[in-house]
Amino acid sequence: MITIFGIFIVLGGIATLFLRLFIKNNPTLNWFSTRKSIQIILVGAALSVISGMFFYAEPGTAYAVQYPWGGQKGVFRQGINTKMWGRLIPIQFELPIKYVIPNGEGEVGEQSKYANVDIAKYWAFSDAVKARIATSVVISINTEDEHQFLSVADRNKTERNLIRSRIIPNIDQAIKNTCKLMDAQDYISGQAADFDRYFKDQLENGMYQLEEFTLNQKPDVIGDSTTIRTVVNKEAKQKRFKIKVRNGEIIRERGNSLKAYGLTVIQAVVTEIDWEETFDKRLQLQKEEVAQTQLEKQQAEREFYRAQKEKAKGEANKAQERARLEKEQIQQTIEAETKAKVAEFNLVEERKKYEVAQFQAKTKKTLADAEAYQNAKLVSAGLTPQERAEWEYKTSVGVARELKELKLPQVYMEGSQKQGEGNLLQSLIGAEMAKNMVQKRE
Incomplete structure (x- = not known):
C-alpha cells in the first residue's frame, strides 16, 4: 500500500514539472516550483523504497521471505522486518479448518478470515448409511525448524494452497477410512470416541491400510419345544474393513502424513453428524423402542421390588412368630425344669x-x-x-x-432276713x- 502511495506521489511530482512548462501564470502551478516538484518526487521514491525494503509481521503469523537474488529466510516474530523487495509467504502458526453443516438456507454461518470453513460432505459408513460429518481440525506449523518451514512454504507457495492441497485431502481420507471401520449403528451405540481417536491418529501418523473381510452372521433360531424356525438374514454376509496389522504394528500408507510437512495436529474432533433421512427415521423408531423398553423395565423393577417388599414383610412376620414361639418354648422349658427340680x-x-x-x-x-x-x-x-x-x-x-x-x-x-430272726x-x-x-x- 505504501509502495502504491509512493508511486502516486512520484507521478504527481513529475506531472507538476511538465504542467509548468505548458501552463503559464497559474497560481496553483506557480506554487509548485521546480525544487518543490523534485522534493515531491524524492519523497514518493523514498516511500516506494521503504515499503519494498521493510514489512510489518503480524502476531501469530510466520513469514517466508524470498529475496530476488535467490536467498530466503523465515520470520517468526511480530514487528518490522526487512524484506528487500522480496516475496512474502505468510502462514499462520495454527490453521483452523472446519467442516460445518449448512442451515436451512444453505449458509455456513459466521465466517472468519483466519479460519478455513467449508460445507460438510456426505460420507458412507460400512453399512452404507450416509451422513454429513462436521469436523473441527486445528493444524500447527513447525516454527522451531526454519529449514523445514521454508521448504513447506516454497513447495506450497501460499497458505491457502497448503490447506487445499495438503491438509484437506488428509482430513477427507482420514474421515473416509474411519467411516469404513464401523457401522452407523455402532457410532451411535458408543463408538463415537473411537471415531475421534481413529480420525486424529491417521492425521498425525498417517493413513491406515485397510483390508476387507466378510462377517458371517449365524441365522437366528426361533421356536419352542415343538416348532423351530430358522430366520435367515439376506445380508448375512456383510463386507467389513479392518486395519492391517503386521507383527503387532499398524500398517500405514507411506508418504501420506502431515508430519512430512512439519505439521502437528492440535485438535481433530467430530462436532456434529447429520444423518440421512431414512436413518433418522430408524433412529426415531429405535428411540421409541428404547423408551418403551425402559418403561417396561421400570415396571418390571417396580413389581420386583414390590415382591421383595412382600417377601421381606412375610419374613418379618415369620421372625416375629418364631420369636413368640421361642419365648413360649423357653417359658415351658423353664417351668418343666422347675418342676423337675422340685420333684x-x-x-x-x-x-x-x-x-x-x-x-x-x-x-x-x-x-x-x-x-x-x-x-x-x-x-x-x-x-x-x-x-x-x-x-x-x-x-x-x-x-x-x-x-x-x-x-x-x-x-x-x-428286706431279706436271716433264718431264725x-x-x-x-x-x-x-x-x-x-x-x-x-x-x-x-
Missing part, C-alpha cells in the same frame, strides 16, 4: 425322711431287744405260776394298749410291752 428336691426330702424313720426303727428295736432280754432274765430268775399268769395278763393288756398308741412309720421297707414289728411290740411291764413292777 428332685421332694425325692431327696422323702429319702431323708425314710432314712430317719429307719434309724428310729432300729433304735427302738435295739431298746426293745434290750428290754426283752432283761425280762427274760427276770423270768428265768424264777416266777411263781400266779405271778407268771398275772404278768402274761398285764402284758397282753399292755400290748393291746401299746398297739393302739403305737405310731409306726408310714413307709416301711422290709424275728419280724421287726414283733420285736417292736415285744420291746414296748416289756418296757411297760418293767415300769409297772417298779
